[in-house]
Amino acid sequence: MRIATFNILNGRAPGEEVDEDGYIEAIASLDADVLALQEVDRNQPRSRHADLTRLAAEATGAVESRFAATLTGTAGTTWSAATGQEHPDSAAYGVALLSRFPVDSWREVRLPPAPLPLPHRFHGRRWPQLVRDEPRVALVASLRTPEGTVSVVCTHLSFLPFWNGVQLRRLVRALRDDDDLVLLGDLNMPPARAHALTGMRALACGLTFPAADPSQQIDHILARGTPRARGDGTPVRLKVSDHLALAAEVRLRG
Helix, strand or coil: CEEEEEHHHHEECCCCCCCCCHHHHHHHCCCEEEEEEEEEECHHHCCCCEHHHHHHHHCCCCCCCEEEEEECCCCCCCCCEEECCCCCCCCCEEEEEEEECEEEEEEEEEECCCCCEEEEECCCCCCCEEECCCCCCEEEEEEECCCEEEEEEEEECCCCHEEEEHHHHHHHHHCCCCEEEEEEECCCHHHHHHHHHCCCCCECCCCEEEECCCCCCEEEEEEEEECCEEECEEEEECCCCCCCEEEEECCCCC
């Protein structure tokens, strides 16, 4: 099966408005059997009130899809932390997981933000500034594939270097009973740290950020148990986002 992760930047290219047709074309071109998306809008004015999860599901032919909100309200004005109990049509922002295979079960793992503002130096800035963190979530699906059952996780961790490690360790503890596991997402950390914190191996490697001139890998496809890469997973440059997508061909135990 082909799996991919993609931070979609709300379905737009940096500095541009959302291009719905361009977004659909980008998602379809990945041709992923399992696709993890981050920075996903639902019913937001900045993305023309589109349901980006639904559009992606239609573009890939996914038979199963799920969106998990981290924030609700209108972007930049009335954000509040999501609880998982929001109305299905409420304005929200979060992550999504899509599959061409049946899903036996879904679950969410809520990952709290840093409790206090912390200093952070943004890319391209000289000096750090105090920032408030956002809540995060991991979306977990148990997939039934022709090669067997596997748990697949999509998440987008904090950009704060210390706190994303706290979140990742918490997530790994929550997944300790999942023997065959693939973790996909924007972890906001380099490969060595991701491997050290999870004990998982990479199924794909390559620089993914920033898209214009990639200098670091912060997007990952990691696995434990039976999933193995078939060949080398690679970054994929698409028309939208400030990230490259990351894709891999994966086999499971027959």
